[in-house]
Structures are given as C-alpha cells and as structure tokens.
Amino acid sequence: TWTTGNVIEDQIEAIRAQVGTKRAICGLSGGVDSAVAAALVQKAIGSQLTCVYVDHGLMRKGETEQVEKDFVAATGVQLKVVDAQEQFLVALAGVSDPEEKRKIIGREFIRVFEQAQAEIIAEGDETGEPVEFLVQGTLYPDVVESGGGTGTANIKSHHNVGGLPEDLEFKLVEPLRQLFKDEVRMVGQELGLPEEIVHRQPFPGPGLGIRIVGEVTRERLDLLREADAIAREELTAAGLDREIWQCPVVLLADVRSVGVQGDGRTYGHPVVLRPVSSEDAMTADWSRLPYEVLARISTRITNEVRDVNRVVLDVTSKPPATIEWE
Ligand code: XMP
Secondary structure (H helix, E strand, O other), X not given: OOOHHHHHHHHHHHHHHHHOOOEEEEEEOOOHHHHHXXXXXXXXXXXXXXXXXXXXXXXXXXXXXXXXXXXXXXXOOEEEEXXXXXXXXXXXXXXXXXXXXXXXXXXXXXXXXXXXXXXHHHHXXXXXXXXXXXXXXXOHHHHHHOOOOOOEEEEEOOOOOOOOOOEEEEEEEOOOOOOOHHHHHHHHHHOOOOHHHHOOOOOOOOHHHHOEOOOOOHXXXXXXXXXXXXXXXXXXXXXXXXXXXXXOEEEOOOOOEEEEEOOEXXXXXXXXXXXXXXXXXXXXXXXXOOHHHHHHHHHHHHHHOOOEEEEEEOOOOEOOOOOOOO
C-alpha cells in the first residue's frame, strides 16, 4: 500500500544505492519540488549533498529567509547561498520586453548556478569523493510530458573557471519521479519541512521580474514585494489559500495614476490583483474573492506601500489571458 512513510523509505534506499559514496549537488529554488527532493536526498546521504541557492533578488518577501534559515534548520542540509542580486539588476537594467527579461533571468541564473557548482567541485571536501550527481525535483507529470527519458544532464559552462572541464556532466537523482504534486507535499510534510515551503503556491522561475510591467529596478521590486506580502497575508488570514491556485500581484510600473493620499495629490502606480482558480494552470478562471477581502487588501496596500495609489482586479480567465502578465 502507498504511504508517505513507504515512499520515503524506498527512496532513501534507492538514493543510497545510486549515489554510493559519491557527492551530489542540488539547486534550491524556494519551490516545493526542489525542497522536498533535497530533503529526501539529505536524509539518504547527509553531508554528501550540497545545495545551492541563488538569491537573484526577485523572490517574494521572506522567501530567501525561509530557505536560508527554516529549510536548513529543518533538514540540516549544507547550503551555499549566492547573493547575485546586483548582477541580476545590472543585467536587467533598461529592459522592459517580457521575453527579453525571461531570457536574461534564465541566462544569469545558469551562469551563477554553474559558477557555484564549479566552486563546490573545485573546493572538494574531506572525503575527496567527486561530485557526480545532480538532484532534480522532477515530478511524474514532467516525466510523462517529456516522454519518460532519464539519464544525464549535460550542462554547458558559459564561463571559464580555472582548471575545470568546460562541460560538467552529471548523473541525475530524481526521487520524486513517481509522485504527483499533492504527494510531494505529503512527503515534504512528513519530512518536517516548513509549512510555508510545503504549501507554497506556484511561483514563476523569473519571479517578480515578470510581475513588473516595465523595467525592473530595486525600488520597484521593493514596492511589489510589499504589496505582494500584504495580499498574501490577507488571503491567508481569510483562509483562502487552498481555494485559490495563486494570486499574482502585478506592478504596472510604466503606468501612473493620480490619487489623493495623506495631505495631497499623488502620481503613483497601480497594482493588479490576479487571483485565479485552476487545476493545472493550463486553464484558469478568475477567483470570485469576497469583497471584504479585496477591500482589506486594497486599503492596506494603498496605506502601507508608498507610490501605489490604486488597486485593480483582473477579471479575465485563461484563455484568453495567461495567469502571469508577462
Ligand atoms: P501562465 O502565465 O503561462 O502561467 O498562464 C502558468 C503557470 O506557470 C507559472 N509560470 C512559470 N513557472 N517558470 C515557472 O517555473 C516560468 O517561467 C513561469 N512562467 C509562468 C505561472 O505562475 C502559472 O502558475
């Protein structure tokens, strides 16, 4: 019979058999899948695993701390955090086009991640064992979608790190390959991961970078982070987390609107609330949130976030609109 306990035991055995005495690396994104995969592998091989977390500055409020502190405390994992905020901001400067932003964020991410990997490999550890494995949080639906293949990840190096091979070849460890999302959450819960990580709503890889319509700047990221945190707080307080699929908050940075705030006229920015219900994100409907909840979110955002003087609601389903604005 299927129990989370059995799944965990079986996977621990399988991971030990696969990895042996070699070392493994795992990238943490802050999302559920990579966190649960890393926790399982950590349980199986302990200090043979090193995790890498790239702080690109596009995370939501508190998320980096959840990984750096809570996840590490819950799992005891060895974590290398790379602060790449400045690098991402510089790369994104002056760019407003959504596809361009996505490309830049993806490219910078691979650069930073590979650099960190190379450093971990070059530093070695006291065992002298090579790093041969890369842990990935691939789920069953991903396996089906991609035709079921597995094997090695051939990750090309885009930069030169002295003395290291140009191409780093890893064998993959994918302990979640047989699981669906809800099962992954159950496994994560059983492994004692923080609630905020296990029940995290889907969040795009490019993060807040694609929730700012216009150029991404530090100031705009800070604004959006605050507005997003308020919306999430109020949705949680209203008990709506399980009801909605996700609720992107989007900063219309290239739009200005007139308001009256405090003792005068302001010329600020609107933010958009995009609450949706969905089964799989392929299609979605806009969530009919209670007016009182919307009112509270709107009042708090316009009171607490400087430069935001208007909150609007997106009432479009997918299709025709995508869930994210970019
Ligand atoms: P759209 O906007 O295409 O989004 O309706 C569908 C779902 O995918 C998420 N999303 C992403 N997730 N990397 C990700 O890991 C991405 O680049 C990305 N873009 C969108 C989005 O939040 C929604 O859940």
